[in-house]
Amino acid sequence: MITDMARQARYDRPTLLNKAISLFWDRGYHGSSMKQIEQALDLRPGSIYAAFGSKDGLFAEALATYADQGRLELMGYLESSESIVDGLQTYLRAMAGTASASADKPARACMIIKTLLESSRTHPELAGQAEQILADVRKALAEALEQAKMAGELADHTDCERLARLIQAQIVGLRSMAERGLSPEELTELASDVSAILDAYRARH
Amino acid sequence: MITDMARQARYDRPTLLNKAISLFWDRGYHGSSMKQIEQALDLRPGSIYAAFGSKDGLFAEALATYADQGRLELMGYLESSESIVDGLQTYLRAMAGTASASADKPARACMIIKTLLESSRTHPELAGQAEQILADVRKALAEALEQAKMAGELADHTDCERLARLIQAQIVGLRSMAERGLSPEELTELASDVSAILDAYRARH
DNA sequence: CGCGTTGTTGAGCGATCATTCAAGAAAGGA
DNA sequence: TCCTTTCTTGAATGATCGCTCAACAACGCG
Structure with missing residues (x-):
């Protein structure tokens, strides 16, 4: 018979995952040792393995959580703007600020890409997860672009799947x-140039 | 007194480096163990350490060699074409073929970027080397673009440093x-779209 | 206050990590 | 042929890897 919960865990799982994300995002999978994970989570190995099963399990869950947060952010930009293409351009420009280095947080590339490039030939499971996330994002992008085309924002002959691929390459x-070590100004200029690429795909009025 | 060379090494250093490049490019720094390096080079640890000093030393030299080869390839495209912008576009389109997966060689991203993303927070020396290479390439690109501007290929108001940065982001x-796991067709389309971005920067006639 | 359950702890596991070095093998000069 | 020098070999090093587990601590319940 299932009985009472004799003792509740001291930790908060989402908080734990965010700490794990921060470490893995910085150092990658191979670059993060269990000792460093223990320190980052302030947890002893037994608790970590009870909660996540393995280092792989923790990484996979951290990556999925990271992806959810990123997806939410992108969707926020797309939905908060009247025009989808405008929202996309705002998102691209905002990335220069988000990704730029600051006092507390250093500049970091996308964790999905870092994971894919690190593990594609050493850790197929992780690479597969990263690829799946990228495929999902591209699909979401393509759907948003399709909407934009319907709304007359994009030229009629636009291949949305193909444009989604181009945009994803831009983000990457x-x-x-x-x-x-790019300066904030350089990064802002770059983001602006990248965002301007989209203008070529707008419908002419 | 300096005397004779009693015994010549059995190996050929450039061949060795190319084998090391192949392994490191596939698996990254942390993902390549000395055991795998020994196997890839068909050399015992003593010889490896005598020739390269350390795993770090071998990686650094492999990365530098890789960068030289890549620089040579890019310059080849730029110099073989009458127009610099045409050469750049050809280079971008050719990358879809070069980077695409084939029977013998799998699809791989640029080793410089892989190294930078893997080691920026775990191995500052390697990351610094990768950043230096990227800076050199960008400088070379900017100089080529400056030439193109002189030749009237690019609009007069073109900021070549800035455009070089954009092009580098495209390559990355x-x-x-x-x-x-992109199909060759998808990759070709993407390369074509990326290459088309440059058209917006051409001088209008 | 036991009792059962569950979370926490940290010493310690075998495996693998990068690296070293004494001993042997191969070449040229005398 | 022997000597010297250089390269090769592979067992062995201490450190660290991811991970386990028996002992202990904290809670709900009767």
């Missing part, structure tokens, strides 16, 4: 460049 | 996308 490139 | 994005 822009965010990867952010991992370098 | 395109090559990173290649690490995914």
Whole structure:
């Protein structure tokens, strides 16, 4: 018979996951040791393994959580703007600020891409998860673009799947460049140039 | 007194480096163990350490060699074409073929970017080397663009440093996308779209 | 206050990590 | 042929890897 909960865990799972995200995002999968994870989560190995099963399990859940947050952010930009293309451009420009280095948080590329590039030949499971996330994002982008086309924002002959792929490549490139020591001004200019690419796809009035 | 060379090494250093490049490019720094390096180079640890000093030393030299080869390839495209912008576009389109997966060689993103993203917070020396290479490439790109502007290929108001940054972001994005399971057609389309971005910067006649 | 249950702890597991080095093998000069 | 020098070999090093588990601590319940 299922009985009472004899003792409640001291930790808060979402908080734990955000700490894990921060560490893995910084150092990658291979670059984060269990010792560092224990320190970051302030948890002893037994508790970590009870909660997440393995280092792989923790990483996978952290990556999924990161992806959810990123998806939410993108969707926020798309929905808060009247025009989808405008929202997309605002999102791209905002990334220069988000990704830029500051006192508390260093500049970091997208964790999905970092994971894909690190693990594609060493850790197929993780790579597969990263690819799936990228495929989902691209699909969401394509659907938004399709809406934009319906609304007359984009030229009629626009291939939305193809444009979604181009935009995803832009996001990947822009965010990867952010991992370098680029100045905020340089990054802002770059984001602006990237965002301007979309103008070529707008419907002519 | 300096005397004779009693015994010549059995290996050929450039060949060794190319084998190391292949392994590190696939698996990254942390993902390549000395055991795998020994196997890839068909050399015992003593010889490896005698020749390169350390795993770090071998990686650094492999990365530098890779960068030289990549620089040579880019310059080849720029110099073989009458127009610099045409050469750049050809280069971008060719990358879809180069980076695409084939029977013998899998699809791989740029090793410089992979190194930067993997080591920026775990291995500052390597990250610094990768950043330096990226800075050099960008400088070379900017100089080529300056030439193109002189030749009237680009609009007079073009900011070549800034455009070089945009092009580098395109290369990074395109090559990173290649690490995914994208089909050759999708990659070709993407490369074509990326290359078309440059048209907006051409001088109007 | 036991009792059962569940979370926490940290020493310690075997495996693998990068690296070293004494001993052997291969070449040229005498 | 022997000596010297250089390269090769592979067992062994200490450190660290991800992970386990028996002992202990905290809670709800009767």
